[in-house]
């Protein structure tokens with residue numbers, strides 16, 4: 020094992036013999052189900068590192084001089100090098116606690132963060148070989164601790180006598196709930212879906228995140244005294260004003276739950292789904308769904324998914340599994356995207372899984388209309404090819420980069436279509452409370468992401484309902500900041 024006392028001088032980085040020894044250790048690929056196997060089930064594809072594998076992979080960290088780029092790149096600023104050293108020294112519990120000191124969901128972020136653009140994207144070892152598999156190591160040590168000892172119980176501050184309502188139980192709401200409870204405040208979480216978890220339960224498929232991890236986290240939060248009131252859409256089932264009057268503060272963590280509509284002819288045909296419904300019905304057990312969704316999802320032989328983000332990849336992989344489970348042996352799943360592969364927002368890792376599981380990709384093509392039969396079922400899609408728009412301006416969005424090619428239309432067969440073209444905020448609450456200002460429909464205006472103070476005193480917001488659809492880790496990071504701001508507000512509030 021290489022020496023761990025490394026020089027703290029940036030110039031010595033590659034001169035340090037111990038570091039040279041570390042970068043020469045071959046990477047340990049994360050163990051996974053084979054694509055032939057994974058497409059037959061909804062179990063997680065990532066199988067988890069063994070202790071031996073984790074130790075070798077952790078030893079590849081060269082412990083860069085400060086400021087360590089991986090810590091800087093992590094929105095939660097997890098102390099990654101210290102945690103990896105603990106793994107290397109077989110102190111797995113210490114490693115987990117280092118992640119837990121700055122993160123409420125390390126077992127989830129370890130699996131689902133786009134590490135390639137965050138910690139691993141800035142890992143110095145990446146300039147030499149594959150970056151250290153930081154995410155999978157975070158998942159390894161936090162699983163190790165949770166499975167053997169459950170979640171460590173924090174010291175709770177004495178009760179403050181203050182009550183906080185949290186609307187939404189996604190990563191932002193869960194982080195705020197946990198932090199405020201540790202600070203001694205009584206927390207009640209209101210959730211629209213039948214069970215808590217937000218997109219962790221009702222969006223992200225089980226083959227990326229086993230739901231027992233979400234269930235265990237919720238059970239742990241309940242054991243701290245947090246109460247979840249589900250099946251309750253604030254603004255519809257109970258007025259927002261009730262919460263405003265009954266609680267000392269309200270946190271809005273409602274995400275960006277509205278599917279963006281494509282607004283094309285035939286969007287309402289049978290067999291055309293919004294990604295939100297398709298993923299929930301395709302992945303979540305029927306008894307955990309709202310009554311109107313409790314019907315098994317039948318896919319056809321020709322599934323077409325429209326979109327280029329993580330949601331589209333989750334949909335194509337769900338569709339492949341459903342085809343296999345429903346005995347469709349000669350079916351196809353095709354993902355059409357209006358931009359190029361380079362512009363796709365989906366994670367490279369997930370795209371590679373989708374390809375390996377048999378999904379076909381078509382780029383630079385967009386739908387024009389959905390064509391149905393006499394029974395009103397979708398049968399075909401008219402597509403159109405796209406090309407680059409000449410521009411002097413650097414453009415990022417494919418919508419601004421691409422223009423349709425006249426006369427390039429073509430027809431593709433489709434009996435199931437899934438629209439995965441993005442999510443938007445829900446204007447329900449701001450429409451009822453006009454003093455709550457927004458920057459876009461359902462996206463709350465806040466003083467700053469650090470305080471999350473909305474334009475109504477005592478009401479705070481963070482997560483996707485502030486910066487639009489984003490990431491788990493950014494929702495958790497914002498939630499932690501805002502919990503501190505709520506605590507300060509409660510401690511200085513009169514009455």
Ligand SMILES: Cc1cc2nc3c(=O)[nH]c(=O)nc-3n(C[C@H](O)[C@H](O)[C@H](O)COP(=O)(O)OP(=O)(O)OC[C@H]3O[C@@H](n4cnc5c(N)ncnc54)[C@H](O)[C@@H]3O)c2cc1C
Nearest residue numbers: 187189190191211217218252253273274482483489490491
């Ligand atoms: C299909 C899909 C896959 C994704 N995959 C990844 C991934 O791999 N990695 C990653 O980092 N991010 C991923 N994301 C993004 C990530 O899930 C979100 O950024 C994150 O969940 C946002 O957290 P949040 O708490 O702000 O909102 P959400 O998780 O959306 O939670 C908001 C909750 O509020 C509830 N709610 C809304 N309105 C009300 C109301 N009026 N009353 C009561 N409750 C209400 C909703 O039902 C929901 O449960 C994915 C998103 C999707 C859609």
